[in-house]
Amino acid sequence: MALSKFGFIVTGAGFEPAGKRVVLSSEAFEMIAVGVPAPADALVVARQLASEGVQLLELCGGFGPVWTAKVIEAVGPGVPVGSVGYGPESIDVMHALFKA
Template sequence: MNFAFLLMGPYDPKKHRVRFESEGGTALMVGVSSLEEAAGVARELGEAGIDLIEMCGAFGPEGAARVGAAAGERVAVGYVVHDGSQDEKFARLFGE
């Protein structure tokens, strides 16, 4: 399986990208600074044969849908969420 993880923050996807390769496939981690950038990266990854794209929770369901549409019908797309018991910790970290 070829897998990618997109991370939202003050990143440049041309510079902030790591790749791990093994006999089982490829894993990429790519930093992006906006939803628009993420959609462009997802399109690129889908065309390059990525099977699955996961994203940090900053994308939310709407962002995940937009990235999924850009990646193409063949690519599975999801985003990370946390258990509600962790809300207070996340609020401290992200100022929510």
């Protein structure tokens, strides 16, 4: 079975807890990107995406390992969950983006 439905969840200030969706699709592939205000809000969204047939779920780097593990637990073993990571060459730039 080929990958035909992919989900991506990103955190960002101002997104609604229910998740704002953007869908990109072709005849053979659909990507659903959902924005949530905080990692905790992704648990419901991840379960919903899994129930809609998403075959693979990716999380933005803001989730970190703890929330990634919680999303994995929330969706169960049927949907692989991964998370974006940044190498050491990006640490200074990432820090500048998120410092208060």
